Amino acid sequence: MTLVFRSTQTEPAARGREFGEVHAQRIHTGVERYRALFERVAQRPFDLHAMGAQALECIARFAAPLHAEIAGMAEGAKIDVRLLGAINARTEILAALHAPLRGECSTVVQADAHSAHAVAVQTWDWYADFADQWLTWEIPHADGHITTTVTEFGIVGKAGVNDRGIGVHFNILHHERDGATIGLPVHVASRWMLDTCGDVNEALQLLASAEVSASSSLTVIAAADNSSTAVSVELHPGGPGFVFPDASGLLVHTNHFLSSPAAAGDTEPRQYPDTLVRHDLLTRRLTGRAKLSALQVIGAMNSHLGTTGALCCHPDPALPESGQYATLATIVIDVARGTLRALRGGPCHHVQLLAAA
Template sequence: MRIHEHDSGESAAPERGREFGRLWAGRIGAAVAAYRGHYKELGIPEETSEGIARASYAALASWHPPLGAELESIAEGAGIAVAELSLLNSRTEILAAAPRPGEGECSTVVRPPAAGRPAVAFQTWDWHARLVPDAALWRYTPAPGRWVKTFTEPGMLAKIGINSAGLAVNFNILHHRADSAGGGVPVHAIARRVLDEAATVEEAVAVARSAPVSSSSAITVVATGSGRAEAASLEITPDGVAAIGVRPDGWLVRTNHLLDPGLARGELPSPASTTRARYGHLDGVLAGAGSPPGDLPGLARWLCGAAGADAPICVREDLTQPEAARWRTMLTVRLDPAGGTIEYWAGNPAEAAAAARAHRF
């Protein structure tokens, strides 16, 4: 995966979106075609994916008109209909219509700062390589005096990132029995609005609870600049939103299963999922002695633990599976919300550790 850095400077809506769409027009068109094929391979009829995309866009425009307009401006710049662009931004909502849930994606570890100890916000991003040959790190200003930096796919509003208020956002998919083809507000748009508006966990929770959704995801936030150092993982489902706080040891681990006891009763398990193996591995590493290094290569090596490159957080494609069922870790990232930096490596944690360096944005 090639990662391209883009800074929109002080450009405001709608020109910010048009510029981003123009810049990424070819890659956005390729992504729409790739996702159309992916949905079909998963057994989602084209009329279903298109219907969900239209409904999710309508839900977004009703929930938060400025983000609906942002999607329109990106589509205009890319020269495509907003309904096509919604096939990307509503991808989690469309995947909820698949006959069976996928493996799940991403492993996250966070810890808020305390007593001179810096915050930790680490994540892997596991996905299908053929769908995202190119990705973006995008800096933009949602309002005067405020900036956001986000890792995202071409044409998508946001995913993982930080803002100038000292907030970090991590993103993991979940599966709940209440998920449906109803076309609710895209969970990626919720992450975008949290980045645009929130400075505290309380504000992030308020954004999440205001959105009517049809699919489930966890948005894990670390707040460092609001005068209250805190972290929580927001389990967002059609049955409600639960905020999972840090453990007694100060850490919060998030993979792809529900942690809230009430919501977990409605969990839709996937037999192929490695979510508990990844969670158990990270739990074991954190239970050991030592402090986490403050750089991405060192932190990645530390979280791989004694398993090294065989750690379950280093997801590799199973070439015996059809392409739609092949996952791999495409990104390893450390968010530094206090320092305003995203440190990243296009690869799994073992590869990031072996590189002994990282890119900074």
């Protein structure tokens, strides 16, 4: 079962304190697992507390309420706030450590110019060590709006949706300019967009202003006035790039840049070309389908092409347990309704289940 937690507090510091108190053990576990991950992959000496402090400074400038929420979470969990700053910046720290980090997530959106009901699905692939370290967090705000996000314990957000017609899917990217410093965490940028934005232009402007030090694609899905749209915002230290759907509304994103000029500095295809295989496979499976359903997309993602090109990722039992990847969740977003479903595990676990529903 997917854990769902709904905050009862709407003031940021109090909300964070409540979350920290309820989930203290899992927050401590997450911090220790990330510390172990950083130590395992580090290619240079590092000071985790200092990196976390740098991240907190960036968060305070960009989204002061989220800084207060993280501080409250640290108080509630009785943990050094710099360590929570560090795990919120886990993507940025991994880039700064020059970790040989592969990406595996795959996103598919089909927007509709004549309907607010876009289809939006992603696989979230990450280290299998963290398979029990995530939840769906429902976040009511003082103004009555709600943010819902799939995230890790101690991290303020990731993929998600709000009740104002905005959703977001997440794909890690890698660029040769990544890791020069610790910039704004992309997870914080995503959460703050969901908390504050009510239309696609607001969302794109906010993300374009994010001064990041590590690359990610945030695919924004928006619904309004009986229509829907999608834009992948490719964040990297040189500024944002934007990728739009094809004529049928289909937008596929895996883990390489699709926009210029950032694509010229993309390190992913050279190191892990399976991102190209996955993008090609999804595109060929779904192009020309006039009206997709979430089930059809999940069916297209139900593919296990060995160690490369796997859209549904499982640990290899022949390899050591530590450091392996798995599809931790399959996430379906409905921006028109402001809801999401986070299905534990990969598409192969859910095709028959959804078909029977």
